[in-house]
Amino acid sequence: MEIGTIWIIIAAVVIITQIWAIWHIIGSDRRAERKMLWVVFVVWAPILGVLVWLVKGPRAVKGREVLKEK
Template sequence: MEIGTIWIVVAVVVILLQVWAIWHIIGSDRRAERKMLWVVFVVWAPFPGLLFWAWRGPRAVKGKAVLEEK
């Protein structure tokens, strides 16, 4: 594989991950302002945005909500 092909594959994977993350962000039950901040962060800083969203985004909110119910 050529270097250019590898970069295209990486770009496609990142774009697919961004679309998946944005889909989950928009479908969440958070306030619209927070959703928009997450979307902007994921789009403008793809690698750190995706990593930070995966770390603090959906799982942290669900786990916190479960702990608060008990």
């Protein structure tokens, strides 16, 4: 496989994960301001943005809400 082909595959994977993250961010029940900040961060820093969103985003919020209910 050529180097150019590898970079195209990596770029496609990054774009697909960005679209997936943005889809979930927009579909969340958070305030519009928070959604927009996450979308801007994911678009501005694609790999880092998606990774941070996976850690701090939807799962972290749901976990805190479950702890508050108990």
